[in-house]
Each structure stands twice: as structure tokens, then as C-alpha cells.
Amino acid sequence: MANYFFIKPLAISKIITGMLCGCICLNGIAQEAKTITVKDTLPNGIVLPADWPPKTEDxxxxxPMRVPYLEQPPAVIPVNTGRQLFVDDFLIASTDLQRVFHQANKYQANPVFFPETKEELSGAFDNSAVTYLGQGGVFFDSRERLFKMxxxxxxxxxxxxxxxxxxxxxxRPDLGLAGGNIIIPPGPQFAGGDNAIMVDLQTTDSTQRYKAVIERLVDGNWATNYNSKGASPTHTLHTSADGRIWSQGVEMGRASDYTSFFYNPFRSVWAFSIKRNTKRGRARYYTESKDFIRNMDWDSSVYWVGADSLDKPDEQIGDPAQLYSLNAIAYESIMLGEFYIHLGPSNQVCEEGKFPKITELKLGFSRDGFYWHRPDRNAFIAPTRKEGDWDRAYLHGTMGVCLVMGDSLWFPYCGYSGVAPDGSRGMYTGASVGMATLRRDGFASMEAGNKKGVLLTRPVTFSGKYLFVNVDCAAGELMVEVLDETGKKIKGFAAADCKPVSTNSTLQQVTWKNNADLSSLxxxxxxxxxxxxxxKIYSFWVSPDESGASYGYLGAGGPGYDGVIDDKGSKAY
Structure with missing residues (x-):
């Protein structure tokens, strides 16, 4: 196989050491069966079908993708893991509250990172002035107490x-590797094309704390890669202890650019979001394995998801929408998906006009890691479409998707202006990085006006003690009662027994006059x-701790936490 990352012998000890034992091409090696044949029950009570991953999608x-667990939810839903979000009707038996979806707010001082160094400002293939997340990755490294991009x-x-x-x-720290803050130098067999990087904060193997997939080329030549009609690039998988010194690559099958991966902690599997072209354009294929490299087989991937009839074309461009990329991360009790929706124009039009294409960032929600519910098709983060703006077009999210800081979620994103500081123009010119924020759990709220509204959950079960809510009702009131499975009131837990909540808080405990907690239930x-x-109520959860720790997942982490699980509650605020 190609010796990716091979450079001069004197430099190889600096840049690419600690290579994986037995790093060889997986093609031709016997693989274990990729289909689950025993039904798998998730922490939320969802029972997966016997054959997994499903081959249901066309x-x-x-x-739009059907979501089986919304059509037939579990009879009883365990709510022990994470904050329970109201992004769908999975938890809801009945309600007269109104669901409202929310968009991210762009940070006022954007962009926060832009081309400054010689390497970033330099030109290649008629494009220049680029610092781009493609996919890249932004995470909080809890060991070093730093955000890393x-x-x-x-x-x-x-x-x-x-x-x-x-x-x-x-x-930009001086890493002492390939010059300044460069980890791997440019070149088809070095840094390659696009990449996807993840800090694995849950691994017990310190040598695999960082994971990466890097795009390679059809024959090691950029021009061939751009002009090839039949072949797609290959990709290589890598691991690292520190994100600086990387293993030699293990070659995967062919796929298009912007292929990425994510970890599904609810099932303890690594899943790959593989980009391939279909007759309807760019789309995603899916494969998974318990191990990031061993037994990972892209050739067995199944068609997963693409843009659909609810992804409307841009009114001025008119091209059908395509799914350019899809990243995912575990957030509290769900998998959060960041969909890059491509609206055109075509690459040829953009290259001739020297301006960037339009991609919007939209969200999807999954409770099993495969089936996506996409109830809101408004852009979560939208390009301005205005010439001269740093995020005029071609928006990208990143691996990790979001980070947690106190009351807020932070979403890193990359945008293209199409113009370099020297005035030169290009389709892939002028890329910078910005931030957008959202209230914690703030993807969707269930809302009531002056007239009181009610939301009744399906039967749930829990092992915790303390009920918490994320609520904004400083000018109103929230009360919670607990009913038995048949809907009968439980003594001491009626609405009249509840101490009214009138506050705006992302972490608020609910108590009753004669019951400080739910331990008896x-x-x-x-x-x-x-x-x-x-x-407005955004979420609820039952914690074993008075701190309100949810023991759910925190996206790409954040300060105040020791990893990506919320075991701190209010102590991390």
C-alpha cells in the first residue's frame, strides 16, 4: 500500500513515529460479519431490528427518512441517560404546547480565526488565503485544559x-514538527486533501486518543483527482496519542471528499459517514464497527441519507439540494447531526465566476444513530450570500459539532468570502472560522402563552432522585405533577403539591411541598x-445528584468537565 506520511528519514522521527503494528491495506483481508443478528436494546428503550445497519433506504x-422509533416508541422509556430534549414526540404522549425550533446566533466579533501566516495566505490552484475546517475538528482537551482546533x-x-x-x-503554537503550528506538511501523501479529526476522550488506549481520516488521491496527483470521472479518492485512517505524532495510515475503500466519522456511545460503535455520488447527487453511506480500524469495512456500507423533498432549492439558483456532508456527535440523550446542504451553483459555474458555492448548515436528531428526524428545514447557520462578507457562502461545520460552556452551546463553523486580502478571487478563496451560540438544550422549546398549557409524557422510568428542568418562565410559571402509568395522580406529587417555578435557568430543580425528590418513585x-x-421548556432530566448532573453527553466537551459526560451538573457552570 502507499506509504502515506513517508518523508525524509531524518524528519520521519519527528513527524510520523510510533506507527501502528500491522498497518496494512484491509482490502482482501477477511472481515468479520458486519450485520448484527441479535436484537440490541438501547439505553432509551429502543430495540434495534435484527439486521443492522438497516438496508431500508433508497x-x-x-x-424524507422514516423514523421507526417515532412511529413505534417503546412502551416505557428509561430516562437515566442525559437531559431529555423535546426535539420530537418520542417522549410526548399529548400536549397543547407549541414546539418552536431555534437557530444559532453568530458571534458578533466573527471571524475569530483567519489567514495570517505565510502558509495560510499562500495560493494553490488559483485559490488563496484559507484557514478551513474541512472537516478538521474542534474539541476541548480536558487533560491540557485547552480548546484545540x-x-x-x-x-x-x-x-x-x-x-x-x-x-x-x-x-498558533510552535509544535517543532513541520514548521510553526503545522503538524503534517502539505502534499498528496502527507496532509492529503480534506480530513476529519476527533479527540476520543473515552478511550482506555492512550495511543489512540486522537483519530483521523484523511482523503488521498486517485493516483497521487491533484489534477487527476479533480478530472477523474470514474474513480474516487481513497482514504486512510490514523491514530495518535497527542494529535501531533500520527500512525501510518490504514487504507480504506474509495469514497468522495468530506467523508467523516463519529462515535455512538449509546451503542459503543464507530460509524463512518461516507460521501458518495448517487443519481441524485451527493449523499451519504453508512458503516460501523466496534473498533475504529480493525474490522472497519467501507465496501459493506449501506446507503444512508441524502437531501430530500423538504430541502428546497435556493430561489435564485434553482438547483436541486444535495447532502454535501454530515457530521454527528452525542449530545445529552441524542445523536446530534449537522447536515451541510449544498444548494449550488455547480463547481464549473463557481470556478468560472470565481465565487464560492452555497452550503447551509441544518440540524437533524437521532435516537439510534442511523435514522434522522429533521423537523426544521430552516438553516441553523446560514451564509449571508453578500459579497464582501467573510461568511458569504460555502459554510462548513466541523468534527465535534458543538462544545459546552456553562449555559451555552458553541458551534464552530467555516465560511468563504471568495476574496483574499490582496483582492484576488477564487471559488475556494478567503476562508475563515467563526463561532455561533445557542442556549444549552436550545434546539427546540415547548411553549405556552398566557393560557396555561400541558405536556404529558409517555410512561418513563428512572433510577435517579432529583427532577431538573431547563426552563424560561421568569414571567410565568411551571408546575410538574407525577402520575402513575395509567394516568392516576400519585399522592404528594400533584400539581397543587409542586412548588411553582418562575425563573429562567438551564438547570433548575423541581420539588414538591412534602417531597424534595423522586426517590420514592x-x-x-x-x-x-x-x-x-x-x-418555554427545553428539557427535563432525573439526576442521582443534587448538582443536577445529567450523565449525558457533552458534544466535543467543555471547560468544567473531565471528559464528555456531564458528571458535574451545577459545579461546571
Whole structure:
């Protein structure tokens, strides 16, 4: 196989050491069966079908993806893991509250990171002034107590790293590897094309704490890669102890650019979001394995998801929407998906006009890691479409998707202006990085006006003690009662017994006059009934701790936490 990362013998000890034992091409090696044949029950009570991953999706269909667990939810839903979000009706038996979806707010001082170094400002293939997340990765490294951003320095440049203490002020550390903050130098067999980097904060193997997939070329030549009609690039998988010194690559099958991966902690599997073209354009294929490299087989991937009939074309361009990329991360009790929706124009039109194409960032939600519910098709983060703006077009998210800081979620994203500081123009010119924020759990709220509204859950069960909510009702009121499985009131837990909540807080405990907690109901099947007036409720959860720790997942982490699981609650605020 190609010796990716091979450079001069004197430099190889600096840049690419600690190679994996037995790193060889997987093609031709016997693989273990990729299909689960024993039914798998998830922490939320969802029972997966016997054959997994499903082969239910049709690349020719424009119908939105069906979501089986919403059509047939579990009879009783365990709510022990994470904050329970109201992004769908999975938890809801009935309600007269109104669901409202929310968009991210762009940070006012954007961009927070932009081309400054010689490598970032340099030109290649008629494009210049680029610091791009493609996919790259932004994570909080809990060991070093720093945010780390992996990005590409210059168009088709080297893989680089920047660090920050607050996501808005970034430093370029001198790594002593390939010059400045460059980790791997540019070149088809070095940094390659695009990449996807992840800090694995849950691994017990310190040598695999960082993971990466890097795009390679059809025959090691950029021009062939651009002009090839039949072949797609290969990709290589790599691991690292520190994100600086990387293993030699293990070659995977062919796929298009912007292929990425994610870890599904609810099933303990690594899943790959593989980009391939279909008759309807760009789309994603899916494969998974318990191990990031061993037994990973892209050739067995199944068609997963593409843009559908609800992804409307841009009114001025008119091209059918395509799914350019899809990244995912575990957030609290769900998998959060960041969909890059491509609206055109075609690459040829953009190259001739020297302006960037339009991609919007939209969200999807999954409770099993495969089936996506996409109820809101408004852009979560939208390009401005205005010439001269740093994020005019071609928006990218990144591996990790979001980070947690106190009351807020932070979403790193990359945008293209199409114009370099020297005035030169290009389709892939002028890329910078910005931030967007959202209230914690703030993807969707269930809302009531002056007239009180009610939300009744399906039967749930829990082992915790303390009920918490994320609620905004400072000018209103929230009360919660607990019913048995049949809907009968439980003594001491009626709405009249609840101490009214009138506050705006992302972490608020709910108590009753004669019951400070739910310990007497632990292990029983109950329903929660929320009575809300003049307010918005975003989530609820039952914690074993008075701190309100949810023991759910935190996206790409954040300060105040030791990893990606919330075991701190209010102590991390």
C-alpha cells in the first residue's frame, strides 16, 4: 500500500513515529460479519431490528427518512441517560404546547480565526488565503485544559493546530514538527486533501486518543483527482496519542471528499459517514464497527441519507439540494447531526465566476444513530450570500459539532468570502472560522402563552432522585405533577403539591411541598405532567445528584468537565 506520511528519514522521527503494528491495506483481508443478528436494546428503550445497519433506504427516493422509533416508541422509556430534549414526540404522549425550533446566533466579533501566516495566505490552484475546517475538528482537551482546533492551513495546505482558552482568542503554537503550528506538511501523501479529526476522550488506549481520516488521491496527483470521472479518492485512517505524532495510515475503500466519522456511545460503535455520488447527487453511506480500524469495512456500507423533498432549492439558483456532508456527535440523550446542504451553483459555474458555492448548515436528531428526524428545514447557520462578507457562502461545520460552556452551546463553523486580502478571487478563496451560540438544550422549546398549557409524557422510568428542568418562565410559571402509568395522580406529587417555578435557568430543580425528590418513585413506571404558563421548556432530566448532573453527553466537551459526560451538573457552570 502507499506509504502515506513517508518523508525524509531524518524528519520521519519527528513527524510520523510510533506507527501502528500491522498497518496494512484491509482490502482482501477477511472481515468479520458486519450485520448484527441479535436484537440490541438501547439505553432509551429502543430495540434495534435484527439486521443492522438497516438496508431500508433508497438512493433514488426523495421522500424524507422514516423514523421507526417515532412511529413505534417503546412502551416505557428509561430516562437515566442525559437531559431529555423535546426535539420530537418520542417522549410526548399529548400536549397543547407549541414546539418552536431555534437557530444559532453568530458571534458578533466573527471571524475569530483567519489567514495570517505565510502558509495560510499562500495560493494553490488559483485559490488563496484559507484557514478551513474541512472537516478538521474542534474539541476541548480536558487533560491540557485547552480548546484545540485542527484545520487546513492554506488551500490544499498542511494539517495545523491552534489552541484557545475561550474559543474566541486563538494561538498558533510552535509544535517543532513541520514548521510553526503545522503538524503534517502539505502534499498528496502527507496532509492529503480534506480530513476529519476527533479527540476520543473515552478511550482506555492512550495511543489512540486522537483519530483521523484523511482523503488521498486517485493516483497521487491533484489534477487527476479533480478530472477523474470514474474513480474516487481513497482514504486512510490514523491514530495518535497527542494529535501531533500520527500512525501510518490504514487504507480504506474509495469514497468522495468530506467523508467523516463519529462515535455512538449509546451503542459503543464507530460509524463512518461516507460521501458518495448517487443519481441524485451527493449523499451519504453508512458503516460501523466496534473498533475504529480493525474490522472497519467501507465496501459493506449501506446507503444512508441524502437531501430530500423538504430541502428546497435556493430561489435564485434553482438547483436541486444535495447532502454535501454530515457530521454527528452525542449530545445529552441524542445523536446530534449537522447536515451541510449544498444548494449550488455547480463547481464549473463557481470556478468560472470565481465565487464560492452555497452550503447551509441544518440540524437533524437521532435516537439510534442511523435514522434522522429533521423537523426544521430552516438553516441553523446560514451564509449571508453578500459579497464582501467573510461568511458569504460555502459554510462548513466541523468534527465535534458543538462544545459546552456553562449555559451555552458553541458551534464552530467555516465560511468563504471568495476574496483574499490582496483582492484576488477564487471559488475556494478567503476562508475563515467563526463561532455561533445557542442556549444549552436550545434546539427546540415547548411553549405556552398566557393560557396555561400541558405536556404529558409517555410512561418513563428512572433510577435517579432529583427532577431538573431547563426552563424560561421568569414571567410565568411551571408546575410538574407525577402520575402513575395509567394516568392516576400519585399522592404528594400533584400539581397543587409542586412548588411553582418562575425563573429562567438551564438547570433548575423541581420539588414538591412534602417531597424534595423522586426517590420514592425510582424504578416505577410513571408519567410526568408539565403545567406551563408564559414560558418555554427545553428539557427535563432525573439526576442521582443534587448538582443536577445529567450523565449525558457533552458534544466535543467543555471547560468544567473531565471528559464528555456531564458528571458535574451545577459545579461546571
Amino acid at each position: 438512493p433514488l427516493s426523495v421522500a 485542527f484545520y487546513t492551513a492554506g488551500w490544499r495546505g498542511g494539517l495545523a493546530m491552534a489552541t484557545s482558552k475561550n474559543l474566541v482568542n486563538w494561538q 425510582a424504578g416505577k413506571n410513571v408519567r410526568l405532567k408539565f403545567h406551563l404558563r408564559n414560558g
